[in-house]
Amino acid sequence: MGNRVVVTGLGTLAPNGVGTADFLAGIKSGRSGIKFIKELKDLNFGCQIGGFPDLSVHPFTGILKNYGIPISTSALTFACLAAMEAWDDAGLNIPSPGNELVNYDAGIIISTGIGNSEIMAEKISPLLAAKLPKRLGGRTMEQVMISSPSAFLSGVFALGNQCLTISNACAGGIDAVIEGFERIKSGKAEKMLVGGTEGFSPYLFAPMDATRIPTRNYNDNPQAGCRPMSKTASGFVFGSGAGVLFLENLDSALQRGARIYCEITGGSTNSGGHRHGGSMTAYNPQGVVKCLVDAIEDAGITPDKIDAVSGHLTATKADPSEIALWKSVIKPYRNDFPYINALKGMTGHCFGASGALETIACALQIHNNFIHPSINCEDLHPDIEKEIGFQAIPFVCIDNFEVNYFANASFGFGDVNACVIMNKFNT
Amino acid sequence: MTATDINNKITGILSKYVFNKKLILKATPDFRLTKDLKINSARVVDIVLDIEDEFEVEIDNKSLEKIKTISDLTSLVNSLLSAKK
Numbered sequence: 001m002g003n004r005v006v007v008t009g010l011g012t013l014a015p016n017g018v019g020t021a022d023f024l025a026g027i028k029s030g031r032s033g034i035k036f037i038k039e040l041k042d043l044n045f046g047c048q049i050g051g052f053p054d055l056s057v058h059p060f061t062g063i064l065k066n067y068g069i070p071i072s073t074s075a076l077t078f079a080c081l082a083a084m085e086a087w088d089d090a091g092l093n094i095p096s097p098g099n100e101l102v103n104y105d106a107g108i109i110i111s112t113g114i115g116n117s118e119i120m121a122e123k124i125s126p127l128l129a130a131k132l133p134k135r136l137g138g139r140t141m142e143q144v145m146i147s148s149p150s151a152f153l154s155g156v157f158a159l160g161n162q163c164l165t166i167s168n169a170c171a172g173g174i175d176a177v178i179e180g181f182e183r184i185k186s187g188k189a190e191k192m193l194v195g196g197t198e199g200f201s202p203y204l205f206a207p208m209d210a211t212r213i214p215t216r217n218y219n220d221n222p223q224a225g226c227r228p229m230s231k232t233a234s235g236f237v238f239g240s241g242a243g244v245l246f247l248e249n250l251d252s253a254l255q256r257g258a259r260i261y262c263e264i265t266g267g268s269t270n271s272g273g274h275r276h277g278g279s280m281t282a283y284n285p286q287g288v289v290k291c292l293v294d295a296i297e298d299a300g301i302t303p304d305k306i307d308a309v310s311g312h313l314t315a316t317k318a319d320p321s322e323i324a325l326w327k328s329v330i331k332p333y334r335n336d337f338p339y340i341n342a343l344k345g346m347t348g349h350c351f352g353a354s355g356a357l358e359t360i361a362c363a364l365q366i367h368n369n370f371i372h373p374s375i376n377c378e379d380l381h382p383d384i385e386k387e388i389g390f391q392a393i394p395f396v397c398i399d400n401f402e403v404n405y406f407a408n409a410s411f412g413f414g415d416v417n418a419c420v421i422m423n424k425f426n427t
Numbered sequence: 428m429t430a431t432d433i434n435n436k437i438t439g440i441l442s443k444y445v446f447n448k449k450l451i452l453k454a455t456p457d458f459r460l461t462k463d464l465k466i467n468s469a470r471v472v473d474i475v476l477d478i479e480d481e482f483e484v485e486i487d488n489k490s491l492e493k494i495k496t497i498s499d500l501t502s503l504v505n506s507l508l509s510a511k512k
Contacts, residue, residue: 068446068467097446138472 002185006425007363008258009090009246011082011195014357015051015239016346018058019085024364027372028397032223032346034237040209043202047214049222050238051348052200053078060084067097067156072123072143073116075199078242078353079149080156083108083193087157090246091258095158107161107189108150109179110244111172111196113352113412114204115146121203149197161189169412170312171269172196173243173355174420178267180247181420190252195244196356205238211281213316214238226349227376228313228342229323229384229393236314239348243356245363262366265405266299266421268292271414278415282318285325291417292329292409299421301405304333306421308371308401310358310408313342314349315376320383322411327387337388339398341374355410355418362406362422371398428508433482437500440477444470456498464497474500482508 010020015033017023026033033051040048052074055061060081064071071077087094095101119140127135142148147165154163162183166172173196180192198204208214215235218225226237253260270291272284296303309326313319327337343358350357365371371394380393402424409419442451444466451464460466460474471494475486478500484507494500 135476137476138469142469 003187004250005181005184005247005264006250006253007245007261007264008248008253009086010261010360010363011084011086011089011244012357012360013053013058013078013082014241014243014347014350015053018053020089020360020364023360024368027343027346027361027364028370030346030373030375030397032375034222034225034348036219036222039202040205041219045202045205045209046212046216047209047235047238048219049225050200050205050240052240055081069152069156070139070143073118073148073199074201074240075112075116075197076143076149076152078199078240079110079197079244080153082195082197082242082244083153084156086193086195086244086246090248091256094156099158102158102160104160105190106157106159106192107163107183108153108157108159108193109162109164109166109176110150110153111166111168111176111352111356112146112149113167113169113172113198115167116144116148116199117203118199118201119144153193157193159193161192167352168416169414170349170351170354171410171412171416171418172352173357174267174359174408174410174418175269176356177245177264177359177420178269178418181264181267184247184249190249192247193244194247194356195242196353197242198240198351198353200240208238215315224376226315226345228311228315228345229319229374229377229381230315231379231381233315233319233381235316236344237348239344239350239354241347241350241357242353243360245356245359260425261363262422263425264420265423266295266297267419268294268298269418270294271416274415280415281413283411283415283417285321287415288325288411288417289329291419292326292407295419295421296329296407299405299423301421302333303330306330306338306405306407307403308338308365308406309340310362310406311340311342312409312411314344320381320387323384323387337392339371339394340388340392341372341394343372345375345377358408358410359420359422362408366403366406366422366424369400369402371401371403373397433504434501436481437478437497437504440474440481441466441497443477444474454497456496456501458497459495460497478504484508484511
């Protein structure tokens, strides 16, 4: 059985909300954070729209320097700000730099898809071209490490348990949540900061743009650009930000009287092994179904108990097939299909952070009894309408809706899948 | 450049890398960079780069390895500046 695991803190830096309170208001109202980005136009990108959080309004920006955290890469900065908010939101004080006490029961797992691409491109590459590696100095190494967010943050919070970075493309955010969940469930940790971060940089977006998968049709209408489940969806949209959750052993949370957003009851992460149509850029449908079924089984429930689904749904031609896979898992157990929504319509695809931001959105919906709208799909794809009908799509916010079980999944490049099951906390 | 100018410039560079600013205020020439000023050892190469920029000198690896105290830095800068003349 193991320990029960609850979410007691949230930290959010999303294109449509800076700080969790603003993000909550954003997802309830269907606010898009997607903008036209002149820099991408100037660089001849096909997709010239994207989303990024506005750091100027974040309350913790000023204190990063107190902990020796450089603000040279956006992935690192986003992760640190989100983690500080999650820690503070959990009701804990951020330790002062001089405090020598290490918490060996608390750890951190952060996902990032690409990492600190700005350092590689803007600092290392020009200095090597000038044959001046010495000028990189002593700090470049610690900033270019893909593990720099988790490493810097273990120092900020004096975390002595597991300190780990996960890189697993679009699935990494949920992978981090599941790894932290399992670590607490097994008793190896009491508290875990888990989540994901992805920076905002043309160097990060360029290889994606070159795949021609991001949309090129909405440069003059950015907020309508990301259209999960729509028949006019024409590709994903660049997103960036960070989401960090504070996971905690239930006994610890109850003992200190912490606010509990929701419980995490199960999860699964797997790969389709690049078979049955799976590849570096497409999933093996069999692997996806197995991941969803295993996660639901791990939660100790049957699919009919699921009240809402947070899909991966990136606004590509894969959306209808994803819906068909969800239906194949749920349909044998119930006639109707539960609500399904897509956060990416509002945020774009935040890659290594996307699953973490979606997990935060699920926690907020469970805690506040609502289903956020899935924007830009008024023209629902006919195949999706045929599979699950209009009634499963929250075109507007559904208020006063109690979600007992939320299924939340991400599928990533490399044929990797992750699904976490979250539920309303009941003693 | 006077000796005071050199000392002030070196102190200014060091202070960027010292977390506890009280330490730099009470620092004497025999203060060790890592042990007494609590500067992260990985930052010493950044201090050297800043000094190279500030005084337009070049510090080789052998000299870098010998830098332990503030006075080691001051002596090194003085000798490099003298060699330039």
